[in-house]
Amino acid sequence: GAVVSQHPSRVICKSGTSVKIECRSLDFQATTMFWYRQFPKQSLMLMATSNEGSKATYEQGVEKDKFLINHASLTLSTLTVTSAHPEDSSFYICSASRLGVGGYTFGSGTRLTVV
């Protein structure tokens, strides 16, 4: 079955630093990858949609200069949280849509804590 690997699963960083989160589709090519953020006991909020080789499309209210998304290949998308602040502490989850097949496979998430 389709597997999406997300790394790291947990990260703690200092305020002002940047953190990169990777999302890889292991056994399929992902046309599109999506990035979500989830605060405790809340739902998943879509942050952006990324297509391989093109600029990401950000949802309203999401700062594109703060949350840098790169989708360099059909199997890898990265989310970089720049100049992190404690309010960026959250659970970040990616999902990938399979080329020609559709459907969505989710990564296991990254717990980011900014101290």
Place this chain on the structure above:
Amino acid sequence: SQQGEEDPQALSIQEGENATMNCSYKTSINNLQWYRQNSGRGLVHLILIRSNEREKHSGRLRVTLDTSKKSSSLLITASRAADTASYFCATGRNRDDKIIFGKGTRLHILP
């Protein structure tokens, strides 16, 4: 942005009972999906129902879709302790397009 609402927000039932969760949405859709999330973990896809379908079954799960009312329900029969989790509906307007999640229902199965 969020598409819709699930109700109830939280549900506690005895093991063996059936659990029903509802989801309402606002815009026209191509499909509606249900996901499960254990605490602090990733999402598990449970079932997808297309806009031209009214009911779908998968094991102990039964999903209905009423596009005229813009609502869906998820029924889990003969609940087990392992069913304790948060359940989310998510809607897609086109195949392969982004999906938007509802607020979720936290289900707790009591032993």
